[in-house]
Amino acid sequence: MTRINKKQSAAIVGAGIGGLAAAIDLRLNDFEVTVFEKLDKTGGRCHQTVIDGFKFDTGPSMLMMKEEIENLFERAGRDMTDYLKLNRLDPHSCFHFADGRRLQFTSERHKLKQEFESFQKGAGDTIDRWLADQNLLYEVGMQQFIDRNSPNYLSAFKPDNLSLLLKGMVTAPLYTSLGRYFQEKSLKDALAFSSLYIGLNPYEAPSIYNVLPYAELNKGLYFPDGGMYSIAQALTSLALDIGVEIKCDTRVKGFRSEDDRLYSVLLEDGGKIECDLAVINADLPEAYESILNEKHPLEEKFSYSCGAYLFFFGMENVPENLMHHQVFMPSCFETSMHQLFEENRISEEPTFYLCCPTKTDSTLAPSGKHAVTILVPVPSKPSTKGACDIDSRWDRIGDQLFSYIKEKLAKANLSLDEKDILFQIRINPEEQGQRFGLKNDAAFGLSHKLSLMGPLRPRNKHHRIKNLYFAGASTHPGNGIPMVIKSGRLVTQRILQDRMKEAIN
Ligand SMILES: Cc1cc2nc3c(=O)[nH]c(=O)nc-3n(C[C@H](O)[C@H](O)[C@H](O)COP(=O)(O)OP(=O)(O)OC[C@H]3O[C@@H](n4cnc5c(N)ncnc54)[C@H](O)[C@@H]3O)c2cc1C
Secondary structure: OOOOOOOOEEEEEOOEHHHHHHHHHHHHOOOEEEEEOOOOOOEOOOOEEEEOOEEEEOOOOOEOOOHHHHHHHHHOOOOHHHOOOEEEEOOOEEEEOOOOOEEEEOOOHHHHHHHHHOOOOOHHHHHHHHHHHHHHHHHHHHHHHHOOOOOOOHHHOOHHHHHHHHOOOOOOEHHHHHHOOOOOHHHHHHHHHHHHHHOOOOOOOEHHHHHHHHHHHHHOEEEEOOOOHHHHHHHHHHHHHOOOEEEOOOOEEEEEEEOOEEEEEEEOOOOEEEOOEEEEOOOHHHHHHHOOOOOOOOHHHOOEOOEEEEEEEEEOOOOOOOOOEEEEOOOOHHHHHHHHHHOOOOOOOOOEEEEOHHHOOHHHOOOOOEEEEEEEEEOOOOOOOOOOOOOOOHHHHHHHHHHHHHHHHHHOOOOOOHHHEEEEEEEOHHHHHHHHOOHHHOOOOEOOOHHHOHHHOOOOEOOOOOOEEEOOOOOOOOOOHHHHHHHHHHHHHHHHHHHHHHHHO
8 A cells, every 4th residue: 555645734924034944944845835925025024125226125234144045055956146146245344433433344354453453452363362262152152052943051061062151152241251352442342233233232232142243254244136135036036946835915814723733824815725834934923913812921021122214315426435334333332222222212322324235236226326225223112201302203203313324424424415315215113013014113023132042032833833833033043134044944943853753653
């Protein structure tokens, strides 16, 4: 007698980068995969808006740890370069400090050492030592706390990992660990700044997030041809090429489940699609509220990343010395971060980031013109109280931020000339939250503070429904393109382990 097993079917809710990665990995493991996306296109927060021939990435603007994408294509047996062309940026970015000094980040070690040395005598050699030490953190910390389904602080107490914990390289405050190497505040601020990439207060970040500046400085910073949205397009093409079905404009409103199993996906248009398992890629805390209609067991402990206020400019021209990426620091980073994260208000001196991707890829704007994006980290729901007492209406906030930005750019000799601004578009956190379905309008999802990291972050499996899983920024391991690609791989591993256990029982 021959028994032919029907292929297992998996439904993915959301076509963000994490949803696409999970779809690809599940398909490669022989599942029939259907992705349901409420928007009219895939990519989620990795999104692009086109206005008068200017292409603006409205989410990610830089790629680190490119090996995560490369590995995904390798697992699929495809040549990534047939889908995506990544360009290495060097120098990466320029930090502009309030006192007029500038610091360039680069992967060229001798230049980086010169930059650090110019801020603090001996810091050139220290950055070498810091990078060598972080290499251990990257290799071991990544393996123990990030790259596994059951991250466990106790498992790190193996003899070979003990030194990491003893040195406080994982859980100690980030600034404490940086203070062991550098005295100059600007250098510590620049290295700690990367925590803002995941919407986390650098002054609250644990030292494992040293992996971010380490990865940037040691492994390089990348930007794809066509902008960051090309990553979403490449993963979408790969998914379709290997047989994943993607249904856009299709919102999932819930599941039909009985006891501890779900049986079908319920669509807003009334459709009901049977499946053997489902993976929710929609923002986890929002999905609990609006798709599952229940409380997450850890909900009381949830806290959120900050929001992002975005400006997009179509420019006739930009200053010659404007780089692809630059960061503008306030006179006191600590005060600015305290006002943002602790007082929940727009700081009097916010830090902000300016990106001019047309410096790398001229096709992102009509011939000879430039696209410029400015991101200001802001509280997603700012308090109207406090010393600054800023009106909570976003358009007023936008005007105030724009005046401040103009002042700072002028001081740095990088003014965007009014006559060169062809148009300006703004997107506030509320608009992003509504578009992508983000709880609390938090641009980067659940916070990455110590109490929501590793074993304390919501797991990628539902606590009761045995065939319901999660992939994406608000589950393990966390936010950012490389991490959500990992989340797709990790959830697939968990599903395969569960299937194996079921087969044995
Ligand atoms: C302004 C900004 C800047 C950033 N910069 C960077 C950067 O430079 N580098 C970097 O690596 N990362 C960056 N990030 C983070 C990165 O964008 C995210 O971590 C990543 O894109 C999140 O992917 P995801 O798969 O978790 O989910 P999402 O992108 O949130 O996708 C989830 C999808 O689910 C869909 N969905 C929701 N509800 C439903 C439903 N009921 N039915 C069907 N579909 C549903 C949504 O429409 C969405 O498409 C940035 C993020 C923001 C917002």
